[in-house]
Amino acid sequence: MKISLNWIKDYVILDGISTEEIVDKLTMSGLEVEDFIDQNKKYSGIIVGLVKDVQKHPNADKLTVCSVYDGKNDLNVVCGAPNVEKGQNVIFAPIGSIIPKGNMEMKKVKIRGVESNGMICAEDELELSDDHSGIMVLADDLSAGTLISEALKLNDVLLEIAITPNRPDALSHIGVARDLAAIFNRDLRISKLDFQESQQDIKQLASVEIEDKLNCPRYSAKVVTGITIKESPEWLQNKLTKIGLRPINNVVDVTNFILHELGQPLHAFDLDQLSGKRIIVKSLSEDLKFTTLDSKERILPKGTMMICDGKREVAIAGVMGGENSEVTASTKNILIESAYFNPTSIRRTSKKLQLSSDSSYRFERGTDPSNTVFAAQRAAQLIASIAGGEIAKGVIDEYPVKIKQKEMTFRLARMKKLLGYEVPKADVIKIFQKLGINLLKDMGESLEVIVPTHRPDIEREADLIEEVARIAGYEKIPAIEKVSITLHKRKDDFDLEDKIRESAVALGFNEMVNNPLIQESDSRVTGNPIQIANPQSQDMAYLRTSLLVSVLPIISNNIKKGEKDIAVFEIGNVFEKLKDDLNSFSDFEEKKKLLFIITGKKQSRQWYSAELDYDIFDLKGLINSFFSKISLDNVLNDSYNSIQNKIYDYQFTVNFKDLMFGVGGRVSKNVLKMFDINQPVFSFECDLKILGDLSGKKRTFKELLKYPKVYRDFAFLFDKSINYTTVKEFILRGGTDILKSVELFDLFESKEIAEDKKSMAFNLEYYDYNRTLTDEEVDKDFQSLITKVTEKFNAILRGK
Amino acid sequence: MQRSEIERIKSDFDQEIEKASTSGELEQVRIKFLSRNGIVTKLFDELKSVPGEDKPVFGKLLNNLRTEVTESFNNKKLIIESNQLPDSSSIDLTLPGKGIKIGSRHILTQTLFEIKSIFKGLGFSVYDGPELESDYYNFEALNFPPDHPARDMQDTFFVSDKFLLRTHTTPVQIRIMEKEQPPIRAIMPGRVYRNEAISSRSYCMFHQVDGIYVDTDVSFAELKGTLVSFAEQFYGEGFKYRFRPSFFPFTEPSAEMDITCYICKGKGCRVCKHSGWLEILGCGMVDPNVFKYVNYDAEKYTGYAFGMGIERIAMLKYGIDDIRIFFENDLRFLKQF
Numbered sequence A: 001m002k003i004s005l006n007w008i009k010d011y012v013i014l015d016g017i018s019t020e021e022i023v024d025k026l027t028m029s030g031l032e033v034e035d036f037i038d039q040n041k042k043y044s045g046i047i048v049g050l051v052k053d054v055q056k057h058p059n060a061d062k063l064t065v066c067s068v069y070d071g072k073n074d075l076n077v078v079c080g081a082p083n084v085e086k087g088q089n090v091i092f093a094p095i096g097s098i099i100p101k102g103n104m105e106m107k108k109v110k111i112r113g114v115e116s117n118g119m120i121c122a123e124d125e126l127e128l129s130d131d132h133s134g135i136m137v138l139a140d141d142l143s144a145g146t147l148i149s150e151a152l153k154l155n156d157v158l159l160e161i162a163i164t165p166n167r168p169d170a171l172s173h174i175g176v177a178r179d180l181a182a183i184f185n186r187d188l189r190i191s192k193l194d195f196q197e198s199q200q201d202i203k204q205l206a207s208v209e210i211e212d213k214l215n216c217p218r219y220s221a222k223v224v225t226g227i228t229i230k231e232s233p234e235w236l237q238n239k240l241t242k243i244g245l246r247p248i249n250n251v252v253d254v255t256n257f258i259l260h261e262l263g264q265p266l267h268a269f270d271l272d273q274l275s276g277k278r279i280i281v282k283s284l285s286e287d288l289k290f291t292t293l294d295s296k297e298r299i300l301p302k303g304t305m306m307i308c309d310g311k312r313e314v315a316i317a318g319v320m321g322g323e324n325s326e327v328t329a330s331t332k333n334i335l336i337e338s339a340y341f342n343p344t345s346i347r348r349t350s351k352k353l354q355l356s357s358d359s360s361y362r363f364e365r366g367t368d369p370s371n372t373v374f375a376a377q378r379a380a381q382l383i384a385s386i387a388g389g390e391i392a393k394g395v396i397d398e399y400p401v402k403i404k405q406k407e408m409t410f411r412l413a414r415m416k417k418l419l420g421y422e423v424p425k426a427d428v429i430k431i432f433q434k435l436g437i438n439l440l441k442d443m444g445e446s447l448e449v450i451v452p453t454h455r456p457d458i459e460r461e462a463d464l465i466e467e468v469a470r471i472a473g474y475e476k477i478p479a480i481e482k483v484s485i486t487l488h489k490r491k492d493d494f495d496l497e498d499k500i501r502e503s504a505v506a507l508g509f510n511e512m513v514n515n516p517l518i519q520e521s522d523s524r525v526t527g528n529p530i531q532i533a534n535p536q537s538q539d540m541a542y543l544r545t546s547l548l549v550s551v552l553p554i555i556s557n558n559i560k561k562g563e564k565d566i567a568v569f570e571i572g573n574v575f576e577k578l579k580d581d582l583n584s585f586s587d588f589e590e591k592k593k594l595l596f597i598i599t600g601k602k603q604s605r606q607w608y609s610a611e612l613d614y615d616i617f618d619l620k621g622l623i624n625s626f627f628s629k630i631s632l633d634n635v636l637n638d639s640y641n642s643i644q645n646k647i648y649d650y651q652f653t654v655n656f657k658d659l660m661f662g663v664g665g666r667v668s669k670n671v672l673k674m675f676d677i678n679q680p681v682f683s684f685e686c687d688l689k690i691l692g693d694l695s696g697k698k699r700t701f702k703e704l705l706k707y708p709k710v711y712r713d714f715a716f717l718f719d720k721s722i723n724y725t726t727v728k729e730f731i732l733r734g735g736t737d738i739l740k741s742v743e744l745f746d747l748f749e750s751k752e753i754a755e756d757k758k759s760m761a762f763n764l765e766y767y768d769y770n771r772t773l774t775d776e777e778v779d780k781d782f783q784s785l786i787t788k789v790t791e792k793f794n795a796i797l798r799g800k
Numbered sequence B: 001m002q003r004s005e006i007e008r009i010k011s012d013f014d015q016e017i018e019k020a021s022t023s024g025e026l027e028q029v030r031i032k033f034l035s036r037n038g039i040v041t042k043l044f045d046e047l048k049s050v051p052g053e054d055k056p057v058f059g060k061l062l063n064n065l066r067t068e069v070t071e072s073f074n075n076k077k078l079i080i081e082s083n084q085l086p087d088s089s090s091i092d093l094t095l096p097g098k099g100i101k102i103g104s105r106h107i108l109t110q111t112l113f114e115i116k117s118i119f120k121g122l123g124f125s126v127y128d129g130p131e132l133e134s135d136y137y138n139f140e141a142l143n144f145p146p147d148h149p150a151r152d153m154q155d156t157f158f159v160s161d162k163f164l165l166r167t168h169t170t171p172v173q174i175r176i177m178e179k180e181q182p183p184i185r186a187i188m189p190g191r192v193y194r195n196e197a198i199s200s201r202s203y204c205m206f207h208q209v210d211g212i213y214v215d216t217d218v219s220f221a222e223l224k225g226t227l228v229s230f231a232e233q234f235y236g237e238g239f240k241y242r243f244r245p246s247f248f249p250f251t252e253p254s255a256e257m258d259i260t261c262y263i264c265k266g267k268g269c270r271v272c273k274h275s276g277w278l279e280i281l282g283c284g285m286v287d288p289n290v291f292k293y294v295n296y297d298a299e300k301y302t303g304y305a306f307g308m309g310i311e312r313i314a315m316l317k318y319g320i321d322d323i324r325i326f327f328e329n330d331l332r333f334l335k336q337f
C-alpha cells in the first residue's frame, strides 16, 4: 500500500523525527516499509529551465541546440524532442544531477559534435509517467532555477507498506497515523466535521432497506443535491496522484480520498438513476448478467449480495458499482453509500468473480462498522465544498445488527509469561490509549479493556499482548542465553535417509531433487496419478506416481547437454490415486521412495583402461553394495521376469521373505522413447518405509578369523541354458561346512569350445573358525564337488 | 709387512671412501680394496711370508683392518643408496592418477542436514509428515478460517475440495501434538508447494524447516535466544539481528527475524533491497486457537514456533541467483557440491 508522508502529517505531527526513523519504527512495529522514495532526494538538482533560443543542430536533422537559462547562466543543451520551443519553461537536469529513470548522472557530453550541458526532460525520465513523446512543458509563471521538487510539489516521502491480513485498520492514512502516534507518543488529530445542511430531509429524497441483514449489518448514506461534476482541485488531485491513483472527477475523487484517508470504502450513486430513489440490499435469487463500471459484462452467480434500486441491480455490494448508476458528467444529485459488509461474504464474491477492488480488499479484511456515518458525512462535506450543491438534512443509517466492541482482560503476569519480559503497567496503559483501546477498570494485576471496532484482529488476551510488545518494541524482549529443556526421547525420522545418502554418495551417485509435479502422460506410465485441480500449466498438472517418471526428463535434458554418463539417486515421495474422489486419506497413497539410475559410461576412455558402458550387472552390484552398507544382506532376488510390467525390458526384485519392496532393471525402449532418450538406462526403485523397517536391525561384531583360508579353483563347460545362480547354489549346498563361499571368476563363451556351451570358472573358499584345515579334507570336499557338478549338469571339467 | 703399511692402507681407504659419492665410485673403492685382487685381500696373501712369531699379531691386525674397512664400506653404501632416486626412466610419474568416482549430496539436502544438526544439538527431535495434506491440517487447525484473507498468503495447489499439497511444513506440528503430550520439542523439514508464478525468485515447490517447542513456561525471550543461537551456528558470529512484528495465523505474537545482510554487511545492496537486512525466518508464540484444536490447555502451556525456507538460505549462502537451478538437476551443478 502506498502512503504519502505529507498526507500522514495531516493527522499526526512528526516534527523532529527523521524519515529514516519513521521508516525504521514503522517496520519494527509491524507495518513493514518495503520501499520508500524521498522525492526531495530523488529530484535533487533538477530545476526549472527557460528555453531562450532554439537552433537547428548543424549535423543532425532531428536534433536542436537550445540555449537554456538555469537562473544564472545560459547553457548550450542538445535536445531531441519535437515540441521544444523558445520561451518554454522546461524541466532541466544540469551537469551533476541524477535522472531518476535509470539513476543516470548527467555529464557534459558532445552530441554529434556539439557540446551539451545537461538535458531537457520528458515525463518518463522523472518517472512521473511513461510518456516520452516530448519534453514536459511547465507553467509560465515559474522562475528559472527553482527546484523541480518545489515547482511541481514533488516534496513528499512515499512509503510502500506491506500490510499483513490481520491489520485492515492500517489500510488507510489515518490507520498508519494512529500507529505512528502510538509509537512516537504523539496525538492523533482527526478532522472535525463542519458543514451546513439544507432544509430538505434526506428521508424524503431516498430510502434504504436491508434484506440480507447477515451480510450487510450496516448501511449508512448521505445525499448531496445540485452538484457540478468537474475536475477536482489541485490539492485533491495531488494527494491521489502521489499514491498512484488517477484523478477522475470531484465526486469519485472524494470517495477515493475518503477510502485512503479513513479506510472506509464509499460508493456514489447518481440519485436520479436510482429507480424509486430506493436502495435495497439483497442477494441474487438467480444468476445475473451485469455490467460493472469498468464496462465489463460479468455473470454473477446466485447468492451474490447486490445493491438494488426499486427495479434493478445497481452495484455488486462491496466490490464494484454498476455502469447503470455511475456518476457521469451530467450527474446533479448523488447518494453516498457508506456501509459495513460481512468480510466473508465479500471475499467469497470477490473470489468467485475473480474481481478485486480497493473496496473489496478492505471489506474482506474488515472495515470499521462504527465509522460509516462519519465517513459519509465527511464525504458529503468535501463534495459540497468542491462540487457545490447542498447536503440534505440528516443521515440514513440502517444498522439492524449491532456490532459491539469487545471487552477483555489483560493480565500482566500472562504478558510476562508469554514474552519473558514485563512492560511496565503505566506504559501498557499509554499504549492502549494511543491505539484507541480504552481502559475500563484497573484491577491492579490486570486491566479490563474495551477494544474499538476498527481492530477486528484483537480478539483475545494474546492479541493485546502482541499490541503491547510491538509498540514497546520487540527489541526490548531479551534473547535469553540459557534455556532449560526437558530431556525426553529423541528421534529423527530422517536417520535412514541420511544413512542412504551417505552410502549412495560413497558409491559414486549424485543426488537429485526433482519436482513431483509432472505431465499426465508421464505420470500414467507407472500408475494412476492424482491431478492438480488448479495447475499452473499442463506440464505440471499431475503428481508423480514413481520417482522414475520425474527423473527421466531430467536424464534426457542432461544427455542433450552432453552429460551422458550419469549415476544419480533421489529420495522423494510418490502419489497414487486409489479412488476417484479424494475425500479421505485412504483414497490415495503417498509413499517415500528411493531411486537409483545409471546410464552411459561407467568408465570413460582412459590411458589405463578401455571405456566401459554401464550394464545391468553394474546396477546389481551397486544395489548389493548399497544394501550391505545399510545392513541388509541377501535381499536381492534373481527371479527375473517374475513380475510383469511395461517399464523394464528385464528386471530383478528385492525381497525380504515374501515381501517385494523394490524393482530394478533395464528401462524399456518404449518408455525411453517417450522421454527422447537413446541410450540404455538402468534404474532401481524401492519403498523406503519397508526398507526402514527392515534395516532397523543392529549389526553385531563378528569374530575375526584366526586360521588360514584355503582356496581351490575349477572350471567346467556347461550347456548355455544353465544359469550361474543355479550352479553356484548347487555347489554351496553340495560342499561340507568348511566350504564358505563360491565366486565366479571367469565366464567364457566361444565357437572354439562349442556353439552351445559356456565355460564358468569358480573360486572356492574354505575355512573354519576353530582350526586350521588340512589339505586332505579340503581336497576330499573339492573332488567330491567335481564329481557332483559333472553329474548334475552334465558338465565337463576343463584343464588340469 | 710393516705395521705402518697397514695403517697407511687404512688411512688411504678412509680418504677414498669419504670421497666416494656415487654407487659407481663406491664400486671402484670396493674393487681397489676388497675385491679378490684388492689391496686388503692381497695383504692376507702376504701374511704367509711373515715370520712365525709375528703371525698372530699381524693376523689380528689384518682381521681388524678387514672388519673396519668392510663395516665402513657397508655404512657408506647404505648412505649412498638411501640418497639415490629410483630409476625414473622406466616410469612416467607425471601421468595422471586413476580416477575414482565420488558422488554428491544435493545442496538442498546438505543445507537441510546442516540445519537439522544444529537443532538436534539444541535438543530438538526431527519429524516427517505427508506432502499431500488435508485442508484441516494445512489450514483449519492452524487457525486459517475458511474464506479468510490469510489464505491468500499461501497460494495453494488443490487436488480436491478437502485435499491439497501442503503449503508449509507447519501441519506436522498439529500431527505431533495430536499424538503426544507436552513437552514437544521438534523440527519438521520437508517439501512444500505454492501455486506461484515460476521465476528466478520463486518456484512451485521448495523446502522448509518448521519448529515447535511447547512446555509449561516457554516465552518469546526463549524463542529469541534459541533462534539467535541457531543463526550464530549457521551463519557464524558477528552479525546483527532484529525481530520485527509480523503476522501468521498460527502464532500470536508473530515475528520475522532479520539478520545483517552478509553480502553488503548491512550497507545496503540489491539482494537486501537496500535495507541492509535479510529476512531469514518467521516465528512467534503458538496461537491459543491452535492449542484448542489439539486439546492442549492454553492456560497451562505456552509454546513457540518458527519456520524457514531452505532454498532462500542456500541461495544466499552459496551465491545462487536463480531458484530454478536447484530443480533442473544439471549434473554440472550437482557435481559442484
Ligand SMILES: [Zn+2]
Pocket (backbone or CB within 6 Å): B261, B262, B263, B264, B265, B266, B267, B268, B269, B270, B271, B272, B273, B274, B276, B277
Ligand atoms: Zn545487502
